[in-house]
Amino acid sequence: MESDALASLPLRIGISSCLLGNQVRYDAGHKHSAYITQTLGEYFEFVPFCPEVAIGLGIPRSPIRLVSVDGSIRVRGVENPQQDVTDALIENAEAVARQLHDVSAYLFKKGSPSCGMEGVKVYPVQSGQAVESVPGMFAATLMRALPELPVEEEGRLMDPCLRENFIERVFIYHRWLCYCASGMTPAALVAFHTRHKFSVLAHDESAYRELGRLIAGVGKRELGEVAAAYIRVLMRALARIATPKQHANVLMHIMGFFQAEFDSNDKVELLDLIDAYRQQQVPLLVPMTLIHHQLRCHPNDYVSAQYYINPHPRELMLRNRI
Numbered sequence: 001m002e003s004d005a006l007a008s009l010p011l012r013i014g015i016s017s018c019l020l021g022n023q024v025r026y027d028a029g030h031k032h033s034a035y036i037t038q039t040l041g042e043y044f045e046f047v048p049f050c051p052e053v054a055i056g057l058g059i060p061r062s063p064i065r066l067v068s069v070d071g072s073i074r075v076r077g078v079e080n081p082q083q084d085v086t087d088a089l090i091e092n093a094e095a096v097a098r099q100l101h102d103v104s105a106y107l108f109k110k111g112s113p114s115c116g117m118e119g120v121k122v123y124p125v126q127s128g129q130a131v132e133s134v135p136g137m138f139a140a141t142l143m144r145a146l147p148e149l150p151v152e153e154e155g156r157l158m159d160p161c162l163r164e165n166f167i168e169r170v171f172i173y174h175r176w177l178c179y180c181a182s183g184m185t186p187a188a189l190v191a192f193h194t195r196h197k198f199s200v201l202a203h204d205e206s207a208y209r210e211l212g213r214l215i216a217g218v219g220k221r222e223l224g225e226v227a228a229a230y231i232r233v234l235m236r237a238l239a240r241i242a243t244p245k246q247h248a249n250v251l252m253h254i255m256g257f258f259q260a261e262f263d264s265n266d267k268v269e270l271l272d273l274i275d276a277y278r279q280q281q282v283p284l285l286v287p288m289t290l291i292h293h294q295l296r297c298h299p300n301d302y303v304s305a306q307y308y309i310n311p312h313p314r315e316l317m318l319r320n321r322i
């Protein structure tokens with residue numbers, strides 16, 4: 001059963017250690033995020049890493065930065081440009097990636113030359129203004145090694161849409177890891193897909209069709225090959241933010257399942273709310289609340305089984321602001 005599979009692994013998230021309040025920064029400080037430790041900490045177990053400490057830079061330490069050297073990006077000391085820790089950070093990230101096989105996501109510290117997920121400034125070798133912005137060296141290597149792993153930065157978590165998107169991906173990827181840990185079978189892969197159909201549809205309709213074609217190949221192609229292709233397409237699709245228009249289309253699709261049972265007042269009310277949501281006059285939670293009510297009045301096993309209906313714990317209130 002699915003609930004057994006879900007219980008089989010704790011939900012663990014890799015994280016930049018300083019975000020948990022650990023005093024590992026170059027100045028011996030931290031960057032504690034109360035939202036992460038207090039709110040997300042209710043649901044996730046954190047696995048901290050500080051790549052700069054792991055490669056022996058010490059606490060406190062001289063700061064480092066990204067530098068453009070002959071067309072490639074290196075990580076060098078700000079005060080001591082002879083110090084180059086690029087290779088050490090890459091090796092550390094590759095070693096960490098091998099430890100993350102049962103981890104459902106990674107949260108990075110914004111702006112760090114090691115841990116920043118994007119937008120870290122790259123400076124010219126000589127003094128001067130930043131010439132470009134890229135991910136930090138550790139983060140870039142980790143993301144390359146684990147392209148399916150949901151990743152996000154703590155700063156971006158303050159954006160309601162990015163936050164909701166990240167947490168939805170975390171729970172979906174965690175379920176995937178649980179399925180894999182339980183021993184993926186053709187039936188389990190089909191069941192996993194069936195219950196995530198509406199979720200995918202909300203993010204990317206063409207990926208929805210592509211995943212359908214992959215699932216149609218179960219039994220005809222080697223299972224490991226189909227599963228690897230499936231999770232790659234799925235996670236890439238989910239990383240696209242679902243727009244109000246896409247959510248509204250899914251809500252209309254769900255409404256179709258109740259069509260026969262609806263009285264005309266219910267139908268008009270739900271259509272009004274979906275339209276109000278599409279125009280961003282009310283949050284997604286509003287039409288979803290009515291859908292939940294309709295599901296209680298007119299039970300439908302297929303719709304109830306969709307993770308789209310309850311993608312993450314209600315207490316996180318993620319659909320209240322999108």
Ligand code: SF4
Pocket residue numbers: 016017018019024025026049050051052053109112114115
């Ligand atoms: S951002 Fe990364 S490298 Fe810097 S202190 Fe935090 S965990 Fe360590």
